Amino acid sequence: MIDLERHGDIFTLTMNDGENRWNTTFVRAFADALDTVEASDGPAALVTTAASDKFFSNGLDLEWRKSEGPHRGGDRTVFGEEFMALMGRLITFPMPTICAINGHAFGAGFMAALCHDVRIMRSDRGFICANEIRLGMIIPPPELALFRHKIPMNAFFETVQLARRWTGPDALAAGIVQQVASRETLLETAVERATELAPLGANRKVYGAQKESMYGENAAINNSHGPAYMLRHSAQYRH
Amino acid sequence: MIDLERHGDIFTLTMNDGENRWNTTFVRAFADALDTVEASDGPAALVTTAASDKFFSNGLDLEWRKSEGPHRGGDRTVFGEEFMALMGRLITFPMPTICAINGHAFGAGFMAALCHDVRIMRSDRGFICANEIRLGMIIPPPELALFRHKIPMNAFFETVQLARRWTGPDALAAGIVQQVASRETLLETAVERATELAPLGANRKVYGAQKESMYGENAAINNSHGPAYMLRHSAQYRH
Amino acid sequence: MIDLERHGDIFTLTMNDGENRWNTTFVRAFADALDTVEASDGPAALVTTAASDKFFSNGLDLEWRKSEGPHRGGDRTVFGEEFMALMGRLITFPMPTICAINGHAFGAGFMAALCHDVRIMRSDRGFICANEIRLGMIIPPPELALFRHKIPMNAFFETVQLARRWTGPDALAAGIVQQVASRETLLETAVERATELAPLGANRKVYGAQKESMYGENAAINNSHGPAYMLRHSAQYRH
Numbered sequence: 001m002i003d004l005e006r007h008g009d010i011f012t013l014t015m016n017d018g019e020n021r022w023n024t025t026f027v028r029a030f031a032d033a034l035d036t037v038e039a040s041d042g043p044a045a046l047v048t049t050a051a052s053d054k055f056f057s058n059g060l061d062l063e064w065r066k067s068e069g070p071h072r073g074g075d076r077t078v079f080g081e082e083f084m085a086l087m088g089r090l091i092t093f094p095m096p097t098i099c100a101i102n103g104h105a106f107g108a109g110f111m112a113a114l115c116h117d118v119r120i121m122r123s124d125r126g127f128i129c130a131n132e133i134r135l136g137m138i139i140p141p142p143e144l145a146l147f148r149h150k151i152p153m154n155a156f157f158e159t160v161q162l163a164r165r166w167t168g169p170d171a172l173a174a175g176i177v178q179q180v181a182s183r184e185t186l187l188e189t190a191v192e193r194a195t196e197l198a199p200l201g202a203n204r205k206v207y208g209a210q211k212e213s214m215y216g217e218n219a220a221i222n223n224s225h226g227p228a229y230m231l232r233h234s235a236q237y238r239h
Numbered sequence: 240m241i242d243l244e245r246h247g248d249i250f251t252l253t254m255n256d257g258e259n260r261w262n263t264t265f266v267r268a269f270a271d272a273l274d275t276v277e278a279s280d281g282p283a284a285l286v287t288t289a290a291s292d293k294f295f296s297n298g299l300d301l302e303w304r305k306s307e308g309p310h311r312g313g314d315r316t317v318f319g320e321e322f323m324a325l326m327g328r329l330i331t332f333p334m335p336t337i338c339a340i341n342g343h344a345f346g347a348g349f350m351a352a353l354c355h356d357v358r359i360m361r362s363d364r365g366f367i368c369a370n371e372i373r374l375g376m377i378i379p380p381p382e383l384a385l386f387r388h389k390i391p392m393n394a395f396f397e398t399v400q401l402a403r404r405w406t407g408p409d410a411l412a413a414g415i416v417q418q419v420a421s422r423e424t425l426l427e428t429a430v431e432r433a434t435e436l437a438p439l440g441a442n443r444k445v446y447g448a449q450k451e452s453m454y455g456e457n458a459a460i461n462n463s464h465g466p467a468y469m470l471r472h473s474a475q476y477r478h
Numbered sequence: 479m480i481d482l483e484r485h486g487d488i489f490t491l492t493m494n495d496g497e498n499r500w501n502t503t504f505v506r507a508f509a510d511a512l513d514t515v516e517a518s519d520g521p522a523a524l525v526t527t528a529a530s531d532k533f534f535s536n537g538l539d540l541e542w543r544k545s546e547g548p549h550r551g552g553d554r555t556v557f558g559e560e561f562m563a564l565m566g567r568l569i570t571f572p573m574p575t576i577c578a579i580n581g582h583a584f585g586a587g588f589m590a591a592l593c594h595d596v597r598i599m600r601s602d603r604g605f606i607c608a609n610e611i612r613l614g615m616i617i618p619p620p621e622l623a624l625f626r627h628k629i630p631m632n633a634f635f636e637t638v639q640l641a642r643r644w645t646g647p648d649a650l651a652a653g654i655v656q657q658v659a660s661r662e663t664l665l666e667t668a669v670e671r672a673t674e675l676a677p678l679g680a681n682r683k684v685y686g687a688q689k690e691s692m693y694g695e696n697a698a699i700n701n702s703h704g705p706a707y708m709l710r711h712s713a714q715y716r717h
Binding site: 319320323324326327328330331372373375376377378379380381383384385387388391392393394396397399400401402450451453454455456 | 574595596627628629630631653654656675678681684685687688689691692703704705706707708709710712713
Binding site: 096117118149150151152153175176178197200203206207209210211213214225226227228229230231232234235 | 558559562563565566567569570611612614615616617618619620622623624626627628630631632633635636638639640641689690692693694695
């Protein structure tokens with residue numbers, strides 16, 4: 001379901017469950033892989049990708065959510081909070097994280113991609129899309145805040161309100177992904193970028209704390225006072 | 240003053256009062272047209288444009304504001320709040336809204352354009368500009384917040400502090416408009432885009448609530464806690 | 479250390495202390511120059527640049543900070559707050575400010591550049607970079623807020639978390655600088671831009687208040703309510 005390999009400083013996590021739809025079992029397998037990665041020492045970076053030729057992750061496991069009784073997807077009642085908490089862990093993961101988007105990334109799959117530090121997307125096919133509004137759903141506030149803090153304002157609006165399906169080249173121009181690559185070179189491009197960034201992973205305390213200060217409780221960038229006020233009263237804002 | 244036509248699912252609101260300067264009478268005529276649009280059912284989208292060859296809307300009706308006594312512009316004392324409230328209604332309008340900027344959009348005209356979901360601008364002439372600072376005025380907080388939430392940070396600063404006059408191509412590159420078109424094809428381009436988006440207007444409750452969650456009271460994207468905190472405590476943030 | 483010249487309406491402040499590393503003496507010399515500029519009347523704009531062929535400003539004076547006893551760098555205990563306060567003054571300076579980035583701008587040097595209204599960067603060499611995380615340091619909240627409010631979200635993340643070294647052309651594409659120019663034409667390009675903007679400096683009260691409303695205490699753009707709420711209740715948000 002989730003494959004994890006290590007070569008030198010680079011961990012490669014491969015989602016390998018068909019369309020990689022999110023259910024509780026999938027969330028926990030993903031979290032277990034993160035435990036292994038986080039238990040390492042020294043320079044390190046994480047590359048996340050998927051085994052499918054067509055899908056990075058196609059969103060929630062809707063068939064499971066609508067079904068009843070025992071299911072390989074696991075406990076339905078805890079899913080929402082466990083999935084969201086996993087995304088909260090990923091967005092502050094204490095080493096560089098690179099997402100190689102090898103195919104469609106919809107809804108929860110798009111969220112997972114955005115929680116990485118760097119996104120490299122296949123150039124020839126595949127869309128990233130938050131399609132909630134087309135399904136008659138409102139995006140929950142934590143997901144909305146995630147989109148809001150990761151992409152420029154104009155791309156944010158088109159993404160959440162208009163459910164735009166972004167191709168790789170369009171996502172690059174909009175600032176949603178940082179690079180595009182062919183299907184053949186996607187993974188090696190991601191590993192190269194991970195190798196460049198792995199030294200930053202050596203100091204996990206600092207690397208994680210920097211993300212926490214951007215995205216965590218009382219995040220500095222969300223204060224009700226602007227930067228001029230904060231610069232003038234910097235003693236109030238010591239870590 | 241305000242013309243409203245319906246063809247299939249698409250409403251076209253045409254501002255038809257010369258330079259389309261905003262006074263209380265104009266605000267109320269615009270609001271009446273929105274009432275008609277909102278009273279419809281089913282898939283729908285709104286296209287807003289202007290009849291002039293030169294102006295989309297040239298800003299406030301300054302001649303009226305400086306004059307005294309009876310005037311076709313109407314009650315001067317209620318204007319500020321009624322205009323701002325109309326913009327608040329437009330930015331959360333419960334169906335897709337497309338603005339075809341056929342000429343200059345200054346000050347209040349720029350605000351009206353920004354309150355739409357999609358902006359398509361004439362490529363060959365016309366500027367959009369918030370010229371308040373050149374007139375010795377500070378932009379009021381609600382207008383500032385509007386600019387702040389619709390365009391990227393660098394474009395926001397150039398717009399409000401430097402009163403940059405954006406051409407169509409420059410506005411496109413800066414993320415202020417989403418498309419440009421020639422004068423001849425502008426309206427049909429807007430109607431095509433409206434037709435694509437009209438299905439989203441069928442579920443007005445969801446479409447409006449999504450905008451409200453971005454721009455309304457206690458808007459999720461403005462919380463003092465960052466997305467990682469919210470993702471970790473998602474149960475606190477249910478709608 | 480800091481040279482200041484005036485030609486017509488344009489003040490040119492040249493940092494002339496080698497790598498232009500920030501210590502208390504440098505901060506105070508910079509502040510003294512700003513006092514002179516601010517004491518002027520009428521249309522005005524400030525151009526800031528450096529004398530070196532290689533450096534705009536290479537960051538904090540680390541040699542001074544690590545040393546003990548008397549030093550030309552001055553009092554070490556007051557540096558942090560005085561430097562931050564100077565940046566708070568610069569970001570709200572009541573006339574147009576143009577930064578001509580003639581070489582490397584690292585850490586504190588990048589902060590100083592960002593506190594200007596317009597940045598023009600040398601196209602052929604030099605990096606701007608916030609390299610704190612590579613040095614094992616977390617960016618303090620006021621500096622983080624500065625980055626957060628001046629550049630688009632995607633560029634913000636790459637800057638603070640990945641310590642990206644931006645070239646001039648890359649910084650232009652990312653919205654961090656507004657123009658690039660060759661070494662030979664950089665200063666004249668900055669002076670031309672300053673001359674265009676100098677009329678805005680004539681009304682210093684308004685020009686400074688506009689920046690204050692974006693970046694100061696209870697900055698409008700940081701409110702917990704979104705623009706739709708504020709537009710609907712505009713009477714609450716009068717200056």
